[in-house]
Amino acid sequence: MRILRAADHKRMPWKNGKGETVEIAVFPERASVETFDWRISMAPVVSDGPFSVFPGVDRTLSILTGDGMMLSVEGMAPMVLGRKSMPFSFPGDAKTEAVLQAGPITDLNVMTRRGRFSHRVKRIELGGEIGGAAEAALVIVVVTGKAQLSQVELDPLDAVILDNPADSLGLRVETQEPFFVIEIFASASH
Numbered sequence: 001m002r003i004l005r006a007a008d009h010k011r012m013p014w015k016n017g018k019g020e021t022v023e024i025a026v027f028p029e030r031a032s033v034e035t036f037d038w039r040i041s042m043a044p045v046v047s048d049g050p051f052s053v054f055p056g057v058d059r060t061l062s063i064l065t066g067d068g069m070m071l072s073v074e075g076m077a078p079m080v081l082g083r084k085s086m087p088f089s090f091p092g093d094a095k096t097e098a099v100l101q102a103g104p105i106t107d108l109n110v111m112t113r114r115g116r117f118s119h120r121v122k123r124i125e126l127g128g129e130i131g132g133a134a135e136a137a138l139v140i141v142v143v144t145g146k147a148q149l150s151q152v153e154l155d156p157l158d159a160v161i162l163d164n165p166a167d168s169l170g171l172r173v174e175t176q177e178p179f180f181v182i183e184i185f186a187s188a189s190h
Helices: none
Strands: 002-004 009-011 020-027 036-045 057-065 069-072 079-081 089-090 096-100 105-113 117-124 138-142 148-149 153-156 157-163 172-174 180-188
Touching: 020 138, 020 157, 057 079, 057 117, 069 089, 105 180
Parallel strands: none
Antiparallel strands: 002 157, 009 020, 020 036, 036 105, 057 089, 057 105, 069 079, 069 096, 105 117, 117 180, 138 157, 138 180, 148 153, 148 172
16 A cells, blocks of 8 residues: 655646646656556646647546536537536547636546556545455545545545555545545556
8 A cells, every 4th residue: 555645746737838737646657748657646727728638548537626617528528527526538639628617626637548557437425445346456535634544544635556456355445525446457468
């Protein structure tokens, strides 16, 4: 189990230079936005505009704070996302535009390099036992409030990586706030 404290998350400009992202975790370690196999980040979105394009990448977006935004992804019907919305998956290489609904938001962004890794993101309303697929690494991201995982206390925006799926058996997240469980799967050819 690796604990990733919010204060240690890496801050960097968006790929398109129009904002800042906070990188929670990346694989391989120290990979750039051009070379990652998978990446979990969050970003404040303070104005309407285009998303960065990530060729060969699949991504899933969730709203952490704010009143949401409408995403228009090339080839898909426009989708309004809010804090209680299900995570929204789309191709990172599709032209994507965001329109804020009522002011700035912060989003959670999970990206995997197509053909090397894939992912699934679940928004969990309240604490309880967590679990994932036997072949997946798990990443838990706390949104607000405090959470308890085993003997570890987690603060808002802290994350935990469980590289060995067996480590998640019987684990409970104790919290009264929503949190995210991200499963990351290596492709058969990887």
